[in-house]
Amino acid sequence: MSAPRVTVVLFPGSNCDEDALIAARSTIGADARLVRHTETDLLNPDLVILPGGFSYGDYLRSGAMARFSPAMDSVAAFAARGGAVLGICNGFQILCEAGLLPGAMLRNAGLRFVCRDVFLGVETKRTPFTLVLDKGEVLRMPIAHGDGNWTADPGTFRQMVERDQVVFRYVDAKGERTPDANPNGSLEDVAGICNVAGNVVGLMPHPERCSEELLGNTDGAKLFRSFATALLAHRT
Amino acid sequence: MTVLVRVFLKSGVLDPQGKAINDALHRLGYANVVDVRAGKIFRLEMEGAEPAAALASARKLADQLLANPVIEDFEVELAPAGAAR
Numbered sequence: 001m002s003a004p005r006v007t008v009v010l011f012p013g014s015n016c017d018e019d020a021l022i023a024a025r026s027t028i029g030a031d032a033r034l035v036r037h038t039e040t041d042l043l044n045p046d047l048v049i050l051p052g053g054f055s056y057g058d059y060l061r062s063g064a065m066a067r068f069s070p071a072m073d074s075v076a077a078f079a080a081r082g083g084a085v086l087g088i089c090n091g092f093q094i095l096c097e098a099g100l101l102p103g104a105m106l107r108n109a110g111l112r113f114v115c116r117d118v119f120l121g122v123e124t125k126r127t128p129f130t131l132v133l134d135k136g137e138v139l140r141m142p143i144a145h146g147d148g149n150w151t152a153d154p155g156t157f158r159q160m161v162e163r164d165q166v167v168f169r170y171v172d173a174k175g176e177r178t179p180d181a182n183p184n185g186s187l188e189d190v191a192g193i194c195n196v197a198g199n200v201v202g203l204m205p206h207p208e209r210c211s212e213e214l215l216g217n218t219d220g221a222k223l224f225r226s227f228a229t230a231l232l233a234h235r236t
Numbered sequence: 237m238t239v240l241v242r243v244f245l246k247s248g249v250l251d252p253q254g255k256a257i258n259d260a261l262h263r264l265g266y267a268n269v270v271d272v273r274a275g276k277i278f279r280l281e282m283e284g285a286e287p288a289a290a291l292a293s294a295r296k297l298a299d300q301l302l303a304n305p306v307i308e309d310f311e312v313e314l315a316p317a318g319a320a321r
């Protein structure tokens with residue numbers, strides 16, 4: 001079985017691109033490469049990661065300008081064919097701006113940049129990144145963002161719940177949803193969502209920053225390993 | 237010709253910045269301020285002499301880039317002649 005092919009898209013201002021490459025290699029032995037935002041050839045990937053950072057300085061709105069990169073046309077086409085796409089933090093913001101995921105980001109409710117560990121409850125197993133996890137399982141991951149207050153209009157959100165598009169919610173260590181557990185005021189404690197088909201996932205927390213023993217936490221590796229399992233099932 | 241594009245969060249969308257500013261104004265004693273919405277104004281210098289065309293173009297680019305229609309509304313208008321920069 002050949003190694004999973006992972007492409008990380010590098011935007012001007014991305015700063016978690018190397019972390020994503022290293023995590024993909026160390027967790028699932030991926031053949032992982034960077035593709036610049038100006039390229040349209042994604043190098044035939046099994047998975048595209050839009051990394052964290054501050055693309056285009058977060059000017060105008062987070063992710064607003066990265067959306068118009070040539071590479072994003074290819075990402076949209078790849079996603080439309082059912083290709084797996086993972087947007088982390090700024091990558092999640094870009095996916096929302098591009099319309100590949102529903103909703104939009106507001107400034108954090110507390111107005112401050114929040115950089116700390118949070119707990120996430122797994123809401124669905126239907127995405128490649130949560131396939132091997134249990135519904136209700138609690139993961140610990142770091143966040144670092146100022147615009148993570150995800151929102152959507154009530155009708156859109158109701159439809160998303162019906163279609164099982166909420167992937168992660170902020171919870172406390174016991175898995176309970178509490179006001180204190182939500183670091184940014186996001187609607188209904190949403191931390192991560194997927195598209196209708198389930199192949200495009202965005203989340204504010206950083207799995208690539210907690211995927212090795214050396215970093216003191218390996219919960220993020222579970223998402224990568226889940227993807228590798230999903231890919232294997234898809235190939236056979 | 238100068239076109240102004242104003243972008244504000246939609247009325248139903250919580251505005252954390254506007255709320256913080258509103259709270260600060262209350263602390264300063266401005267009890268008459270009931271609500272604050274923070275927004276953005278873009279001043280576009282545009283080529284061409286036809287105001288309708290400039291406004292149409294501004295509406296298109298505002299919808300495409302300057303505003304996110306999921307959370308924001310916008311309005312466009314010609315800046316009054318001789319308006320201060």
